[in-house]
Amino acid sequence: MTSIEGSKRLKTKPSTTKRPATLADVARMAGVVAMTASRAINQSGYVSAEVRERVSQAVKKLNYRPNMVARQLRVRHLNAIGILLPDIANPFSTKLVDGVRQVFDEAGYTTFIATTSGSIQQESASLQAFVDHRVDGLIVATRGTKMGDEVLRDISRRGIPTVTIGRPVKLASVDSVTANHWQGAFDAVTHLLSIGHRNIGFVGISPEDRLSLRRYRGYAAALEQAGLDVCTEYIVGPPNAPAFATQEDGFAGILSLAKLRRPPSAIFARNDFTAIGAMRAAHTLGMRVPDDVAIAGFDNIPLAAFTTPPLTTVAQPIAEQGAAAARFLLDRITATKSRASRKISMECKLIVRGSTVAER
Amino acid sequence: MTSIEGSKRLKTKPSTTKRPATLADVARMAGVVAMTASRAINQSGYVSAEVRERVSQAVKKLNYRPNMVARQLRVRHLNAIGILLPDIANPFSTKLVDGVRQVFDEAGYTTFIATTSGSIQQESASLQAFVDHRVDGLIVATRGTKMGDEVLRDISRRGIPTVTIGRPVKLASVDSVTANHWQGAFDAVTHLLSIGHRNIGFVGISPEDRLSLRRYRGYAAALEQAGLDVCTEYIVGPPNAPAFATQEDGFAGILSLAKLRRPPSAIFARNDFTAIGAMRAAHTLGMRVPDDVAIAGFDNIPLAAFTTPPLTTVAQPIAEQGAAAARFLLDRITATKSRASRKISMECKLIVRGSTVAER
DNA sequence: CTGTTAGCGCATTCAG
DNA sequence: CTGAATGCGCTAACAG
Numbered sequence: 059m060t061s062i063e064g065s066k067r068l069k070t071k072p073s074t075t076k077r078p079a080t081l082a083d084v085a086r087m088a089g090v091v092a093m094t095a096s097r098a099i100n101q102s103g104y105v106s107a108e109v110r111e112r113v114s115q116a117v118k119k120l121n122y123r124p125n126m127v128a129r130q131l132r133v134r135h136l137n138a139i140g141i142l143l144p145d146i147a148n149p150f151s152t153k154l155v156d157g158v159r160q161v162f163d164e165a166g167y168t169t170f171i172a173t174t175s176g177s178i179q180q181e182s183a184s185l186q187a188f189v190d191h192r193v194d195g196l197i198v199a200t201r202g203t204k205m206g207d208e209v210l211r212d213i214s215r216r217g218i219p220t221v222t223i224g225r226p227v228k229l230a231s232v233d234s235v236t237a238n239h240w241q242g243a244f245d246a247v248t249h250l251l252s253i254g255h256r257n258i259g260f261v262g263i264s265p266e267d268r269l270s271l272r273r274y275r276g277y278a279a280a281l282e283q284a285g286l287d288v289c290t291e292y293i294v295g296p297p298n299a300p301a302f303a304t305q306e307d308g309f310a311g312i313l314s315l316a317k318l319r320r321p322p323s324a325i326f327a328r329n330d331f332t333a334i335g336a337m338r339a340a341h342t343l344g345m346r347v348p349d350d351v352a353i354a355g356f357d358n359i360p361l362a363a364f365t366t367p368p369l370t371t372v373a374q375p376i377a378e379q380g381a382a383a384a385r386f387l388l389d390r391i392t393a394t395k396s397r398a399s400r401k402i403s404m405e406c407k408l409i410v411r412g413s414t415v416a417e418r
Numbered sequence: 419m420t421s422i423e424g425s426k427r428l429k430t431k432p433s434t435t436k437r438p439a440t441l442a443d444v445a446r447m448a449g450v451v452a453m454t455a456s457r458a459i460n461q462s463g464y465v466s467a468e469v470r471e472r473v474s475q476a477v478k479k480l481n482y483r484p485n486m487v488a489r490q491l492r493v494r495h496l497n498a499i500g501i502l503l504p505d506i507a508n509p510f511s512t513k514l515v516d517g518v519r520q521v522f523d524e525a526g527y528t529t530f531i532a533t534t535s536g537s538i539q540q541e542s543a544s545l546q547a548f549v550d551h552r553v554d555g556l557i558v559a560t561r562g563t564k565m566g567d568e569v570l571r572d573i574s575r576r577g578i579p580t581v582t583i584g585r586p587v588k589l590a591s592v593d594s595v596t597a598n599h600w601q602g603a604f605d606a607v608t609h610l611l612s613i614g615h616r617n618i619g620f621v622g623i624s625p626e627d628r629l630s631l632r633r634y635r636g637y638a639a640a641l642e643q644a645g646l647d648v649c650t651e652y653i654v655g656p657p658n659a660p661a662f663a664t665q666e667d668g669f670a671g672i673l674s675l676a677k678l679r680r681p682p683s684a685i686f687a688r689n690d691f692t693a694i695g696a697m698r699a700a701h702t703l704g705m706r707v708p709d710d711v712a713i714a715g716f717d718n719i720p721l722a723a724f725t726t727p728p729l730t731t732v733a734q735p736i737a738e739q740g741a742a743a744a745r746f747l748l749d750r751i752t753a754t755k756s757r758a759s760r761k762i763s764m765e766c767k768l769i770v771r772g773s774t775v776a777e778r
Numbered sequence: 779c780t781g782t783t784a785g786c787g788c789a790t791t792c793a794g
Numbered sequence: 795c796t797g798a799a800t801g802c803g804c805t806a807a808c809a810g
Binding site for chain 3: 450451452453454457463464465466469488490491492493494
């Protein structure tokens with residue numbers, strides 16, 4: 059190829075492959091040493107106005123961007139955090155991310171997202187990836203699973219600031235933010251009771267797994283307070299899984315409940331997708347909502363107000379949870395010493411619409 | 419609230435927790451030098467079975483994980499790509515990501531996601547962040563905007579492999595994958611024409627911006643082929659924006675169309691959310707779907723089959739687009755030399771349901 | 779098969 | 795206010 063002398067000269071010349079400009083390039087052009095350019099760019103330490111100007115000219119001319127990778131290696135933080143989401147299709151996710159970014163954008167952090175695609179292996183792989191790439195902190199919004207909890211413990215042992223959203227966690231060094239799903243479910247079912255329903259089904263979880271769901275426990279508590287027994291026949295749905303229950307689950311749920319000798323007159327669905335599937339199934343069976351069967355959901359997805367009839371549901375403060383989690387995380391990231399874990403729970407709000415109470 | 423200096427970075431703690439094990443730690447424990455441990459771990463070069471075993475013991479004992487940041491600094495690739503999404507709430511996004519990961523997981527790459535939250539500034543900031551953190555490639559699935567295109571050009575000039583999804587792009591070094599939205603819209607409107615409609619509205623874009631939408635142009639072409647004129651009164655919706663049109667836009671659209679002297683008998687909505695909003699508005703006006711007004715959407719979101727009536731819509735092959743984009747990108751990442759840009763377009767499929775043709 | 783040397787791009791530390 | 799030396803953790807390249 060080329061002589062040794064030749065290859066040596068390449069070092070000083072801009073190589074043919076357009077490599078991005080480095081701090082050294084900027085410094086050279088500005089007639090200073092790299093360190094000075096660094097100071098000028100990061101506004102750290104003292105730099106004369108004149109040098110600052112020359113450096114900023116060079117930055118512009120070379121289209122320089124600091125290499126965050128090299129920087130992290132040196133300063134040990136990336137100025138980036140990771141959010142792990144269960145399933146980005148859920149409208150929940152957008153608002154959550156908005157809430158988180160509202161805090162972290164202002165603090166100068168980048169927010170990266172990863173998803174689990176409803177698989178436990180993906181969950182730990184994604185978590186590991188964030189750790190391996192040295193994000194400064196983690197917000198975990200996936201549903202709790204045994205294996206997921208283990209990875210979480212592993213991560214918190216590594217000292218990576220972590221906060222969870224919507225999942226209870228018993229690690230001392232992990233903060234958590236959640237909505238009071240129990241209370242939301244309790245309120246929804248109490249509403250159904252108050253309008254006269256006595257046979258109320260729960261759609262979205264298998265009877266065996268039901269106790270792992272706070273939404274189910276709120277449902278059961280409301281029945282109990284009304285002096286009613288939980289009827290296991292009325293609990294239908296898929297086994298607990300990292301993924302959410304879907305419209306298909308709601309559809310199938312109603313079909314099976316309708317076969318009972320005494321079908322429920324009202325349905326509390328685990329979430330709005332499930333509720334919408336349930337409404338569809340009711341329609342196909344010729345049952346009118348809410349007259350023949352009242353249906354309530356959970357989450358208040360944007361479409362819930364636009365179904366026919368509009369869906370009674372429980373709204374949880376999503377962006378607020380995201381923002382609260384972000385503040386917890388930022389505290390941990392910037393804290394000089396470890397602190398006790400904090401947990402907060404936010405109230406849910408019942409929104410009554412036409413799927414339980416006929417309008418007008 | 420005080421504004422934060424643009425590039426000023428927050429000071430963070432000198433981590434009090436014990437630092438994670440490094441390659442040197444592993445090597446020391448295994449009684450070899452770092453390089454040998456590296457070879458054993460990465461299965462590169464020759465390592466005796468015995469040493470390999472000792473290293474793997476040490477890795478396990480120390481709970482060692484390679485520092486991807488340090489590695490990228492050396493090898494110049496992260497084994498990670500970035501996906502830029504417009505709005506993760508769209509069901510589109512999940513399937514797209516699944517399609518992409520299907521390819522990149524197998525290739526051993528991590529996939530990070532960022533979103534624009536419907537803002538152009540966020541779009542370029544997110545793109546920049548990916549670049550600054552040295553991802554190996556980029557998949558950009560946001561709606562085209564002038565400023566976004568500029569950032570894209572900037573990035574491709576930096577030599578970062580990039581492929582776009584769903585947005586036309588004229589950069590020589592950028593591949594692109596899209597569905598044929600024009601054809602999908604054409605088919606949907608042709609369907610409406612075939613069942614006798616002559617006055618067909620388009621809901622989801624302002625008349626001024628309509629020509630920027632392929633979905634609109636397909637609508638117009640179908641009318642034209644049927645010998646009908648486009649009636650500007652029938653085009654309603656918000657200005658073109660990075661965000662999607664929503665159910666609210668669909669709702670408002672029908673309300674305004676209903677006020678016309680001669681309202682359309684059928685509506686083609688820009689997307690399913692808009693269509694669902696339109697259906698709701700029709701119901702509140704006492705119009706029956708499809709008898710008084712037929713409504714078709716676009717995207718075939720999972721809920722589209724579960725509305726009342728179920729929504730006629732156009733399905734685009736989403737995961738397939740994601741996978742195709744991923745293969746293009748992987749080609750570019752692993753290619754030794756630059757190649758001409760490739761574009762592919764996939765067919766959409768009309769799905770007829772009860773919102774245009776009464777069932778049974 | 780294993781070790782040595784060097785350096786990726788940056789900022790901390792200490793001298794001027 | 796600016797500069798020089800140093801090393802973060804890792805691996806390419808070249809000895810042995």
